[in-house]
Amino acid sequence: MFSFIIKGIFRDRHRWLFPLSVIIVSVAILVFAFSFMDGFMMSFVRQTARFDTGHVKVVSRAYSEMLNQKPHDLALLDIKDLLEDWRAEYPQVTFVERINFGALIDVPDDEGKTLMQADAIVFAIDLDPAGDDYHRMQIDRALAQGRAPRHSEEILISDIAFENLNLKLDDEITLLSSTVFGSMTMQNFRISGVVKFGIQTLDKGALIMDLDAARPMLDMAGGAGEILGFFTDNRFDTTRATSLARNFNQRYTDVDDEFSPVMLSMAKQGNTGYMLQVMDYGTLWMSMSFVIILGIVLWNSGLMNGIRRYGEFGLRLAIGESKRQVYFRLLSEALIIGFIGSLIGVSIGALISKNFVMDMSVYQKSSSILTENLLSTTMSMKVVWVGFFTGLLSSVLGASLAGIAVFNRQTSQLFKELET
Amino acid sequence: MKESIVKIRNMGKAFPTGEGDFWALQNINLDFERGEFSGIVGPSGSGKTTLLNIIGSLDKPSLGDVEVLGQKIQTLNQKKSSILRAKHIGFIFQTYNLLPVYNVYENVEFPLLLLKMDAAKRERMVKDAIEWVGLTDKIKSRPNQLSGGQCQRVAIARAMVKKPDLVLADEPTANLDSENSYKILDTMLKLSEDLGTTFIFSTHDQKVISYLKRIIKLTDGEVSSDDTQTGV
Numbered sequence: 001m002f003s004f005i006i007k008g009i010f011r012d013r014h015r016w017l018f019p020l021s022v023i024i025v026s027v028a029i030l031v032f033a034f035s036f037m038d039g040f041m042m043s044f045v046r047q048t049a050r051f052d053t054g055h056v057k058v059v060s061r062a063y064s065e066m067l068n069q070k071p072h073d074l075a076l077l078d079i080k081d082l083l084e085d086w087r088a089e090y091p092q093v094t095f096v097e098r099i100n101f102g103a104l105i106d107v108p109d110d111e112g113k114t115l116m117q118a119d120a121i122v123f124a125i126d127l128d129p130a131g132d133d134y135h136r137m138q139i140d141r142a143l144a145q146g147r148a149p150r151h152s153e154e155i156l157i158s159d160i161a162f163e164n165l166n167l168k169l170d171d172e173i174t175l176l177s178s179t180v181f182g183s184m185t186m187q188n189f190r191i192s193g194v195v196k197f198g199i200q201t202l203d204k205g206a207l208i209m210d211l212d213a214a215r216p217m218l219d220m221a222g223g224a225g226e227i228l229g230f231f232t233d234n235r236f237d238t239t240r241a242t243s244l245a246r247n248f249n250q251r252y253t254d255v256d257d258e259f260s261p262v263m264l265s266m267a268k269q270g271n272t273g274y275m276l277q278v279m280d281y282g283t284l285w286m287s288m289s290f291v292i293i294l295g296i297v298l299w300n301s302g303l304m305n306g307i308r309r310y311g312e313f314g315l316r317l318a319i320g321e322s323k324r325q326v327y328f329r330l331l332s333e334a335l336i337i338g339f340i341g342s343l344i345g346v347s348i349g350a351l352i353s354k355n356f357v358m359d360m361s362v363y364q365k366s367s368s369i370l371t372e373n374l375l376s377t378t379m380s381m382k383v384v385w386v387g388f389f390t391g392l393l394s395s396v397l398g399a400s401l402a403g404i405a406v407f408n409r410q411t412s413q414l415f416k417e418l419e420t
Numbered sequence: 421m422k423e424s425i426v427k428i429r430n431m432g433k434a435f436p437t438g439e440g441d442f443w444a445l446q447n448i449n450l451d452f453e454r455g456e457f458s459g460i461v462g463p464s465g466s467g468k469t470t471l472l473n474i475i476g477s478l479d480k481p482s483l484g485d486v487e488v489l490g491q492k493i494q495t496l497n498q499k500k501s502s503i504l505r506a507k508h509i510g511f512i513f514q515t516y517n518l519l520p521v522y523n524v525y526e527n528v529e530f531p532l533l534l535l536k537m538d539a540a541k542r543e544r545m546v547k548d549a550i551e552w553v554g555l556t557d558k559i560k561s562r563p564n565q566l567s568g569g570q571c572q573r574v575a576i577a578r579a580m581v582k583k584p585d586l587v588l589a590d591e592p593t594a595n596l597d598s599e600n601s602y603k604i605l606d607t608m609l610k611l612s613e614d615l616g617t618t619f620i621f622s623t624h625d626q627k628v629i630s631y632l633k634r635i636i637k638l639t640d641g642e643v644s645s646d647d648t649q650t651g652v
């Protein structure tokens with residue numbers, strides 16, 4: 001009977017051509033759109049994690065309340081032992097220390113007087129080329145001129161700040177900021193290299209120095225503003241990060257001590273969680289809308305086709321099929337068409353996605369969203385299944401609605417079609 | 421005493437219309453015996469198709485009893501009536517007899533697929549049925565490659581392939597020329613005699629009437645005469 005149904009579909013162009021094309025095109029579009037959205041999101045997540053949030057982040061409770069202001073005066077101090085405990089306890093996470101602080105760049109003229117000043121955000125990281133944060137921050141890739149700092153008097157500067165301040169390599173600049181204890185601090189640095197991350201927020205006015213340079217300057221021996229945690233498999237997953245943070249906070253957070261550590265999942269920092277959620281809902285709603293819209297389109301084409309086939313249905317009832325069987329075979333046809341269409345649609349969508357790369361730098365000029373310059377799509381099993389089932393469901397939905405019209409018709413009415 | 425396979429008692433059929441019910445059939449009392457070659461004869465609109473559809477359980481009577489092969493048509497549910505048709509009743513219509521996307525073989529095979537018969541047995545029965553109607557050389561042809569007469573012969577093969585108890589033929593010759601009409605009538609008569617199948621025709625075609633062993637005249641939905649011919 002199955003091959004009988006298959007033959008029936010594919011020998012009758014009216015039965016397959018329109019629904020199949022509609023399903024293929026829609027599923028391909030959907031798969032591409034989802035993989036693009038996911039690609040965008042994954043890029044955002046990767047970059048945000050890498051440069052700012054980690055998959056999780058440990059800060060002091062006080063710091064966590066002003067997270068966006070990077071209040072380095074609320075840093076965690078003397079964390080060496082704690083860090084060792086955490087590393088032992090959570091081997092699935094790599095912990096790295098970072099200090100972010102705001103500073104004023106002062107460029108002196110030949111006589112040592114202020115020539116120009118600019119605000120900057122300083123990222124103090126472990127700049128040891130053998131360490132993993134060096135690679136995580138993609139220093140080598142980002143270096144546009146010069147080289148990475150070799151000792152604590154050297155610093156990296158973003159290309160935009162570099163140009164705006166008319167600097168040259170090896171120029172000396174002064175950084176002004178405040179220590180953890182609130183007193184003013186200043187220190188001279190030599191520019192060893194210029195970096196361009198392709199990320200607007202970093203390229204506008206950032207400096208990168210080694211932790212060992214920042215700590216004495218900020219009076220923060222053994223401390224860190226933020227400790228970022230990265231899952232060793234490098235994949236962010238909201239549920240996993242959330243449960244890790246819950247576990248951590250039960251052990252280490254003391255509600256009465258505002259300098260006790262607290263772990264925040266990436267999703268709990270800034271807009272990331274919101275964006276991830278919007279993305280998930282977006283996918284769900286988009287696929288549901290597609291099911292409904294496609295379903296309506298296929299319902300209508302199914303109705304037209306059904307009217308054309310009343311004679312056939314009547315004849316089949318006479319030969320001994322029940323209405324239920326006629327109905328279910330109509331659904332089987334839709335299932336087969338939906339299956340084939342979705343399969344082809346997913347493949348085409350995946351193929352387009354695979355070869356798609358978009359240069360986002362044009363759009364990033366006015367945006368502070370942390371995505372990479374070249375955006376590629378992310379094909380996941382989720383996208384494949386969502387695309388596939390959207391096609392399949394809409395086909396079956398359309399046919400089941402169209403089929404009701406046939407089902408509800410009086411048997412003898414179907415026969416009227418035979419007589420004319 | 422012959423076995424009566426269709427019993428109709430005080431049957432009436434009304435269709436709802438704009439101005440109340442329209443009685444297409446009234447006071448029908450008929451019996452059909454196994455092996456009969458009979459026909460319902462009357463002008464267009466006299467109720468022939470309605471009567472055949474009720475006997476074939478494609479429609480239900482509004483009044484009275486109709487019993488076909490021991491089953492009460494008026495109380496059969498969808499499923500049971502489809503099983504009755506699938507197993508015991510063959511239909512031949514005036515037009516649209518064949519599924520256009522399937523070839524001769526597949527059209528004839530379809531009723532057996534519904535009966536879930538195994539492949540080897542099915543193939544033998546399909547080939548036999550196609551041979552009965554003399555279309556073995558057209559086995560792979562699609563309906564649109566066949567003449568009207570050939571299509572009707574395929575329809576006969578399809579109705580007969582499962583060796584049903586009862587064949588209902590609704591004006592089967594209406595679209596055929598005389599030569600083809602006689603051909604298919606000969607075929608049906610022979611099959612009826614060989615297999616003992618009961619045939620009930622609906623017709624107003626003299627050629628068909630000349631073959632019938634029993635002629636039931638229908639006038640405005642009522643039986644006006646019921647004659648058994650002798651010596652045909």
Ligand SMILES: Nc1ncnc2c1ncn2[C@@H]1O[C@H](COP(=O)(O)OP(=O)(O)O)[C@@H](O)[C@H]1O
Pocket residue numbers: 412413435436442444462463464465466467468469470471
């Ligand atoms: N479904 C229906 N609804 C309303 N009237 C019908 C319906 N089917 C048949 N009729 C009417 O019943 C009468 C008998 O029809 P039918 O059995 O088709 O006659 P015949 O087959 O003898 O030409 C006709 O007047 C026809 O208009």
Ligand SMILES: [Mg+2]
Pocket residue numbers: 468469470590
């Ligand atoms: Mg009729």
